[in-house]
Amino acid sequence: MITTIALDLDNTLLTSEKTISPRNETVLKQLHGAGIRVVLCTGRPIKAIQPLIKQLGLTEPDDYSITFNGGLVQQNATNEILARTSLSKDDLAPLHAYAKELGIPLDVIDLTQVYSLVDLGKSPYEAFLKGLMPFSDINFEDLPADDRFGKAVSASAKAVDHRDQLPAEINAKFHAVPSRRNLLEFLPQHTDKASGLKQLLAHFGEDYSNLMAFGDEENDLGMLEAAEVGVAMDNAIPAVKAIATDHTLNNDADGVAVFLEQYFGLV
Template sequence: MITTIALDLDNTLLTSEKTISPRNEAVLKQLHTAGIRVVLCTGRPIKAIQPLLKQLGLTTPTDYSITFNGGLVQQNATSEVLARTSISKADIAPLYAYAKTLRIPLDVIDLTQVFSLVDLGKSTYETFLNGLMPFHDVTFDELPADDQFGKVVSSTTKAVNNRANLPESVKAKFHAVPSRRNLLEFLPQHTDKASGLKQLLAHFGEDYSNLMAFGDEENDLGMLEAAEVGVAMDNAIPAVKAVATDHTLNNDADGVAVFLEQYFSLA
C-alpha cells in the first residue's frame, strides 16, 4: 500500500518556470488531506523550499522533507532534524586538494549557511541560491574545524564532466552525483534520496513497499529504483527511465498530477 509520495523538484514537480502548477497543487493537496504523505526531496536546504511547503499545506506534525539530497530528514514546520549524515573539514581535505588541481570552485554547506572557498575562486552557487542562505567567503584554512557539513558542491560543468576521474581519496569519502548539468554535489558516502527516505519510512514503521517516487535526473535514481512505484518523467534522462516502473508526461504537462489521478482513481 502506497502511503508516501516522494517528489523531486526541478524538472519533476516544478514547471520550467520553477512553479507548482495549479493541477499538481490540487491533486497533491487532495491526497495529503486523504492521509497520503507528500515528501519533497531536494538538494536544497529546507529554508529554500518553505514557500513550496506552505503552498502545498505540508505543515502538519507528520510532514517531513528530504533535504541535502538525502543527507537530512527534517520536519517541515520546525526544521527539527529526524536523521542526519554529515562530513567534517578533515573529510573535505582530499576534495579540496583535488579541486585545486582541477581548478574548480567549492561551496561547503552546513545546516544554516554556505562557506565559499574563495581561494579556489568564487562560484555561481550564491547567485543560484538567490539569497536563500547566507554566504561567507573563506579560505579552506578558515573553514570551521568543529562544524558538521551536509554537502559540498561545485557549480561548474567542468566538475560534472570530470566526475569519472575522481581520485580514490575522494571516492572513499563522498558520493558524487550531478543534480543539474552544471552542478556536482559531493554527499557523504552512501547518502542519497533513497537513504533519507528509508530513514523517514522507518520512523513511521514502514519501508520502500509503501513508497511512490517521481524523478528525472541522476540524483533521483536511487529512490526510483528502491520505490514500489518509481515514476520517470517524460523529460527524464535515459538511466532514470530504465529503472522506473512507470512513466508519465513531462514537468510542463502536469506529469505528476496525471499519473496520480490515474493511479489513485481521483475524480
C-alpha cells in the same frame, strides 16, 4: 499500499519557472488531506524550500522533507532532525585539494548557510540559488572547524565531466552525483535520497513497498529504483527512464498531477 509520495523538485515537481503549478498543488493537497504523506526530496537545505512546504500545506506533525539529497531527514514545521549524515572540515580537506588541482569551484553547505570557497574562485552557485540561502565568501582555511556540513557542491560542467575520474581517496569518502548537468554534489558516502527515505519510512514502521517516487536526474535513481512505484518524467535522463516502473508527462505539462490523478482515481 502506497502511503508516501516522494518528489524531486527541479524539473520534476517544479516547472521551468521554478514554481508549483496550480494543478500539481491541487492534487497534492487533496492526497495529503486524505492521509498520504507528501515528501519533498531535494539537494537544498530545508530553509530554502520553506515557501514550497507552506504552499502545499505540509506542516502537520507527520510531515517531513528529505534534504541534502538524503543527508538530512527533517520535520517541516519544527525543523527537528530525524536522521542526519554530515561532513567535517577534515573530511573536506582532500576534496578541497582535488578541486584546487582540477581548477573547479567549491561551495560547502551547513544547516543555515553556504560557504563559498573563494580561494578556488567564486562559483555561480550563489546566482543559481537566487537568494534562497545566505552566502559567506571565505577561504578554506577559515571554514569553521566545529561545524558539520551536509554537502559540498561544484557548480561546474568540468567537475561533472571528470566525475568518472575522481581519485580513490575522494571516492572512498564521498558519494559524488550530478544533480544538474553542470552541478556535481559531494555527499557523505552511502548517502542518497533512497537512504533518507528508508529512514523516514522506518520511523513510521514502513518500507519501500509503501513508496511512490518521482524524478528526472541521476540523483533520483536510488529512490526511483527502490520505490514500489518509480515514476520518470518525460524530461528525465535516459538512465532514469530505464529503471522507472512508470512514466509521465514533463514538468511543464503537470506530469506529477497527471500520473497521480490516474493512479489514485481522482478523475
